[in-house]
Amino acid sequence: MATVKPKVDAVIVGMGWTGAILAKELTEAGLNVVALERGADRDTQPDFAYPKVVDELEGSVHRRFLQSLNQETVTIRHNSSSDAVPYRQMGSFKPGTGVGGAGTHWSGCHFRPLPEDMYLRTNMEHRYGKAFIPADMTIQDFPVSYDDLEPHLDMFERVCGTSGKAGVINGVLQEGGNPFEGSRSKEYPLGPNPNYLGAEQFYKGAKEMGWHPYPIPTSNASGPYVNPYGCQMGPCNACGFCSDYGCLNYSKASPNVSILPALRIKPNFELRANSQVLKVNLDSTGKKATGVTYLDAQGREVEQPADIVLLCAFQLFNVHLMLVSGIGKAYDPVTQTGTIGRNYSYQNLNRTVMFFDKSVQANPFIGIGGAGATMDDLNGNQLDNGKLGFVGGGLVWARQPGAGPVRGINVPAGTPNWGTDWKRAAADNFRHSFYFEVQGACMSYRQNYLSLDPTYKDSFGRPLLRMTFDWQDNEIKASQFLVGQALQMGRTLNPLSILGDAKKDGEHYNITKYQSTHTCGGATMGSDPSTSALNRYLQSWDVPNVFAIGANAFPQNNGYNPTGLVGGLAYWAATAIREKYLKDPGPMVQA
Numbered sequence: 001m002a003t004v005k006p007k008v009d010a011v012i013v014g015m016g017w018t019g020a021i022l023a024k025e026l027t028e029a030g031l032n033v034v035a036l037e038r039g040a041d042r043d044t045q046p047d048f049a050y051p052k053v054v055d056e057l058e059g060s061v062h063r064r065f066l067q068s069l070n071q072e073t074v075t076i077r078h079n080s081s082s083d084a085v086p087y088r089q090m091g092s093f094k095p096g097t098g099v100g101g102a103g104t105h106w107s108g109c110h111f112r113p114l115p116e117d118m119y120l121r122t123n124m125e126h127r128y129g130k131a132f133i134p135a136d137m138t139i140q141d142f143p144v145s146y147d148d149l150e151p152h153l154d155m156f157e158r159v160c161g162t163s164g165k166a167g168v169i170n171g172v173l174q175e176g177g178n179p180f181e182g183s184r185s186k187e188y189p190l191g192p193n194p195n196y197l198g199a200e201q202f203y204k205g206a207k208e209m210g211w212h213p214y215p216i217p218t219s220n221a222s223g224p225y226v227n228p229y230g231c232q233m234g235p236c237n238a239c240g241f242c243s244d245y246g247c248l249n250y251s252k253a254s255p256n257v258s259i260l261p262a263l264r265i266k267p268n269f270e271l272r273a274n275s276q277v278l279k280v281n282l283d284s285t286g287k288k289a290t291g292v293t294y295l296d297a298q299g300r301e302v303e304q305p306a307d308i309v310l311l312c313a314f315q316l317f318n319v320h321l322m323l324v325s326g327i328g329k330a331y332d333p334v335t336q337t338g339t340i341g342r343n344y345s346y347q348n349l350n351r352t353v354m355f356f357d358k359s360v361q362a363n364p365f366i367g368i369g370g371a372g373a374t375m376d377d378l379n380g381n382q383l384d385n386g387k388l389g390f391v392g393g394g395l396v397w398a399r400q401p402g403a404g405p406v407r408g409i410n411v412p413a414g415t416p417n418w419g420t421d422w423k424r425a426a427a428d429n430f431r432h433s434f435y436f437e438v439q440g441a442c443m444s445y446r447q448n449y450l451s452l453d454p455t456y457k458d459s460f461g462r463p464l465l466r467m468t469f470d471w472q473d474n475e476i477k478a479s480q481f482l483v484g485q486a487l488q489m490g491r492t493l494n495p496l497s498i499l500g501d502a503k504k505d506g507e508h509y510n511i512t513k514y515q516s517t518h519t520c521g522g523a524t525m526g527s528d529p530s531t532s533a534l535n536r537y538l539q540s541w542d543v544p545n546v547f548a549i550g551a552n553a554f555p556q557n558n559g560y561n562p563t564g565l566v567g568g569l570a571y572w573a574a575t576a577i578r579e580k581y582l583k584d585p586g587p588m589v590q591a
Contacts, residue, residue: 002293002301008032011292011306013277013321016101017563018549018570019312020255020263021156024229025574027266029582034270034304036294038313039067039098041273043256048104048246056406059244063090065105067097067314071276071459074316076511078470079447080333086456086464091512093519094244095314099273100256102314102517103563104246107401108220108253108370110162111560112153112568114380115146115182120391120556128386134474136446137391138343140555143527143536146182149568152575154185156567157217160253161225161233163371164188164217178214180376193222193236193371197362198434202373202398205489211377216397217564218370219253229262240402242369252369272296278460280309280325280546289327289546295460307585308545308577312570315551319450319522320465328523328533328542331449333468339533339541340523341450344467345557346509347518348394348440348475350502352486353410354495355433362434367402374398378485379559390477392441394559396486399437403430410435412497436490438482439516443474444556450522470509479503518562520554525569535589537576538569544587549573 009031012019023033047053058064075084096102116123119141124133133139166187167177174187192215195203206213220242221233236251250257263269274297281290281303291305311318322340323330329338356362374397376382383393403409410433411425453466483502490498526532529541538553540546549570551562580588 002303004303007305008034010308011304012310014313015099017103020259021570024263027269029578032268036275037273038276042098050248053248054241056404060407067095074465075453076467084466093517103254107243108218109561110217110219111564116380117558118142138444152571153568155571160219161221162219163190163222190222193368196400198398199373205492208492211375213373213375216372216374220369221251231261236368238366238368240367243401311548315519318548318552343444343521343524344448344450345442345444345520347516348442349515350438350483353435353499354490355497364403367400369401372399390474394440394482436486438486440478441559442557476503520551520557523548523552524555525553529591537588538573
């Protein structure tokens, strides 16, 4: 029989970025908050301390900071007529676990959306007509605007100590920044990080193409910084261990560095690590959550009653919890009814690699997670999508998060996979090559969705989440165009050789190849409860004391990394809870 804990004002599931933000904001409002994290408690000391954190085998092969797929995973299939199989080895995406979540092992790229990203469907229909959007494409407008979110996007940047260069401040263009960005109220907290050789060459090639390069905004500190919570950061030392690793130097923003030092000391906050939430408990009407049930560190079943339930887990597992808890109606792609699982999307990631002679010293072992150079000339309204024949745009960027022998070495086409010739190619090219990544938007479709698997269960006896997803013609066409543009720019630098990995016609989604951890949708925000799970404040239409905070709320994914928008939405939702919901608990938007 479950142990029942004393009731609290709010219980938070997951202690990554969104969980930490909501916990900090709600404890500031005077609420008693309990946070439940399925993984271990983690902090810079001792978990990310040098030298044990800079271990490629442990971080990039054994996946020390990622979730255990033995306990909880997803199944994946390409379409509804095929059988799904479990995701048994980290490949396409890498959910985190433990305090900090994926916010500990991210690279640090910290973008805002373009204003037009927030009303994508309306924008496409206005520019090209309703018939331009494929019949099976289910893209939607966000129910909030860029201007609504700007103060909250700014707050997240201040918390993270984001390094960058503004392009537009209060409507005035700024030299050296992104001229196409939405107007911001302030400059970035810190100036840009220094460029490495690939980024310097990116500026050269982009200008040859007539593009407008600017520094990638990144939450890797370019200098010493103290954030609004009093948390301190030190300048990045370019160690090259960002992606897959916690930061040893207090230089990469994370919940552990940027929020938890100020949160842990709050008397009205309690963090319980190694607490696996199994379900959200509902009352007899199914319209009100009474708390959650979880397994504690000793495997004992515990009930935590609460007035507010905040789902702040990784995107996939927010959706999973809503499905297993019966919050809302599961999406049916045949009838197109139901909203939980609808509009799953991803990121359209590709790469070009350039190889040079030994006079070019790229030194890829040096790395600052998200730092480098990019441009928006192929994104948003800068593209003529009608002429190109696809919806969405993307970025080309030069980024160097660090590389090493275990993480992989780029070699030219025609090199054997092993043996003497491979060793020679690796030695000849490791220090003399760099890459440009091509990151595109991913639209949502009727046939791409999340559901419960009828066959496979997790170690706790619950049906696994099932992902039905494949690349569609729109994303393949976009990949081919964007990679073609990147190859054209790369050739202006006169490399000895160049590789590009654009998607081929008819190519299927490959779960074994890493393509970003930018999984999105499945419990989206919207203005219509028949096509969205959440209202504009990320509040469940069906159970109004449940909020689902994360990339699950995206109706589709744009060309940027999602973290900046996720953090902005978290502060937006926290403000709504503090200023609206607590004064009058119930639906903040009428269905």
